[in-house]
Amino acid sequence: MNTSVTETERPTRRLRLPSFGVQVLIGLALGVVLGLVARSMGPDSVDAAGVADPNWLTETLTTVGSVFVTLLRTIVPPLVFLAIVASIANLRDVTGAARLAWKTLAWFAITALIAVAIGITLGLVLQPGDHASVSADAASAPSTTGSWLDFLTGLVPANVLGLEGSAGDDGSVGLSFNVLQILVVAIAVGIATLKVGADADPFLGVVRSALSVVQKILWWVILLAPVATVGLLGNAVASYGWDALGSLGTFTVAVYAGLALVLLGVYPTLLRLNGLSVKQFFTGAWPAISLAFVSRSSIGTMPVTQAVTERNLGVPRAYSSFAVPLGATTKMDGCASIYPAIAAIFVAQFFGLDLSVTDYVLIAFVSVIGSAATAGVTGATVMLTLTLSTLGLPLEGVGLLLAIDPILDMGRTATNVAGQALVPTIVAKREGILDLDTYNARRTGTAWREDAPAEQLATV
Numbered sequence: 001m002n003t004s005v006t007e008t009e010r011p012t013r014r015l016r017l018p019s020f021g022v023q024v025l026i027g028l029a030l031g032v033v034l035g036l037v038a039r040s041m042g043p044d045s046v047d048a049a050g051v052a053d054p055n056w057l058t059e060t061l062t063t064v065g066s067v068f069v070t071l072l073r074t075i076v077p078p079l080v081f082l083a084i085v086a087s088i089a090n091l092r093d094v095t096g097a098a099r100l101a102w103k104t105l106a107w108f109a110i111t112a113l114i115a116v117a118i119g120i121t122l123g124l125v126l127q128p129g130d131h132a133s134v135s136a137d138a139a140s141a142p143s144t145t146g147s148w149l150d151f152l153t154g155l156v157p158a159n160v161l162g163l164e165g166s167a168g169d170d171g172s173v174g175l176s177f178n179v180l181q182i183l184v185v186a187i188a189v190g191i192a193t194l195k196v197g198a199d200a201d202p203f204l205g206v207v208r209s210a211l212s213v214v215q216k217i218l219w220w221v222i223l224l225a226p227v228a229t230v231g232l233l234g235n236a237v238a239s240y241g242w243d244a245l246g247s248l249g250t251f252t253v254a255v256y257a258g259l260a261l262v263l264l265g266v267y268p269t270l271l272r273l274n275g276l277s278v279k280q281f282f283t284g285a286w287p288a289i290s291l292a293f294v295s296r297s298s299i300g301t302m303p304v305t306q307a308v309t310e311r312n313l314g315v316p317r318a319y320s321s322f323a324v325p326l327g328a329t330t331k332m333d334g335c336a337s338i339y340p341a342i343a344a345i346f347v348a349q350f351f352g353l354d355l356s357v358t359d360y361v362l363i364a365f366v367s368v369i370g371s372a373a374t375a376g377v378t379g380a381t382v383m384l385t386l387t388l389s390t391l392g393l394p395l396e397g398v399g400l401l402l403a404i405d406p407i408l409d410m411g412r413t414a415t416n417v418a419g420q421a422l423v424p425t426i427v428a429k430r431e432g433i434l435d436l437d438t439y440n441a442r443r444t445g446t447a448w449r450e451d452a453p454a455e456q457l458a459t460v
Contacts, residue, residue: 019445020226024290027229031294034061034230035237058238064231065295071221072300075214079303081186082211083321088190089204100427104323107423108331109368114266115333116367119258119341120360128251128342129349183325218303222447225291225304232294236406248404251346258338259411267422274429280439284312285421287447292417296409298335301417302328308447309421314435315428323427327420332383334412334419337367340387347388347397359391366390381405 018026038057054062193200268278282289288305295301306324309315315323341363348355366387381398388395428434 020287020447022445023226024229024287027226028233028290028294031061031230031233032237035234038234038238054238058235061231061234061238065228065235066231068221068224068228068231069295069297069300071224072295072303073297075218075221075303076299077182078210078214079218079306080182080321080325081189082207082214083306083317084183084186084325085190085193085207086204086211087318087321088187089193089200089207100319100431101322101326103427103431104326104423107427108327111262111266111270111333111419111423112331112337112368113364115258115262115337116341116364118261118266119338119367120345120363122254122258123342123345126250126254126257127349128248128254129346129351183322183329187322215307218307219447222287222304222307225287225447229290229294232296236294236296236410239406248401251342251401252404252408254342255339255408256411258342259334259415262333262338263415263418267418270422270426274426276425276429277440281313281422281425283443284308284439285418288417288421289414293410293414296406296413298328298332298413298416298420301413302420304447305417305420309424312438312443313421313425314438315424316433316435319428319433320424323424324420327423331420331423332412332416334415335409336383338415339408339412340367340384343384343397343401344387344391344393346401347393348391350397350400351394353393355391362390363387 034057038055038061041055041057043053043055193204267281271278271281285305285308288301288308291304292298292301298305302325305328306320309320309324310317344363345355347353348359381402384398384401385395388397425434425439
C-alpha cells in the first residue's frame, strides 16, 4: 500500500511570530543594546564649532524612529477630522454629546488634581532642589514659554484644515498641525451635518468610506511599531545616555516615583472602583502606552490610543473619537501635573525661595487648568514655564533640567497616554455604553482586535 503523501496533501506550516506585545518588548531590549553600542562608538567627527557628527548606527536608529513617528503624525489630521464628523453624525442629538464631554472634562480634572497632589507631596518629601549637584551656570530661560492667551489662540483655527506653515533656514516650507483646531473644525462640521439632515447623507457616506481607508492604513503603519521601537529607544540611549542623571538623581527619582504612583496606583484604583479589570485595561492599552514611551509624543501616538480604546477597551467610536483627541491635547498627567509640580518645587529650593500655601494652590490650579491653556503649543517645557511664571519663579530654572528632559519625557508621555485611554473607558462604563464583552475579551496577541463588533464601533 502506498503511504506517501503528495505535495497537495502535505499540510503547510506557517511561521508563527511572537505576539505583538512580545515583539514590542523585544524591540525595547534590542533598542537599548543597539543604543549602547552606538553610544560606545562615539561620533564620527566633531566640527570646529564643537558639533558632533553622529555615527552611522546612530543615524540609522534616528531615521527608523523618526520615519515611523512621521507616518503616525501624517495620519492624525484626517483621522481626527473624519472620526469626529462621523461620530457626531451618529449621535441622536447634541445633548448626549455635551453630557459626555462635560463628564470627560470632569474626569480629566479629577485625575490631574490627584496627580499634582502626588507631585507636590513627593517634592516636599524628597527635596530635589536641595540634593542637586547641577551647576547654576546651566540656568537659562527657554525660547518658548507658556501663556494663558495660548488657549484662545489654540481654539481659533488658522484655516479650515488647522494647518500651519513655517519657512526653514534652507528656504524649505514645512507644514504642522494643531489638533485642537482640527477638533474645533470637525465638531463644527459634524454639528452642521446633523442640522442639514438628509441632504448631508452623501457627504456622510464619503466621510465613513474615507475613515475606513484611513484606519486600514493606520493598521499597516502599526505593524511597523516593533521595528520603530528599536530605532526610537536606541536613538534615545545613543543620544542622551544616562550620564546627566547623577547631578539630578533625586529629581529624577521624584518624577518617576510620581509617574509610577499614578500609573500603577491611582489608575488601577479608579478602575477597581468602577468595576473594571486592571489587567484587561493595561493589556488592552499596552500598544499605545509602549509606543508613547519610546516615541515621546502623545500626538504621534494618538491614532494608536484611539484604536486600542475602541477595539480593545470597548469604548464606542462615537465617543472615543472625541475624547481621545481632546485628551491628547489637554490630558497630560505626566507632563502637565506631576512634572511641573515637582519641577517648580525644585526650582524654588535650588534658588532658595520659599513657597507659601497659596503657591501650592496655584500649582494645583495651573496643573488642572493650564494644560488647556497650552493646548496649542503642548509640551512639558511650555507647561513648566507657565507654572513658573504664574508663581513668579525664575524661568532660568528650566535650563537646569533640560539635560535629562528626554529621559523623563519617556515616562511622562507613557503616563499621559495611559490617562487618555483611562478616562474615556471610565466614563463609558459609568454611562453604561462600554462594551464589556470587548473589554473582557481574551487578548489575541495583536495590537488590537480587527474584528471588533460593528455595533460597538458605530454608535453610543
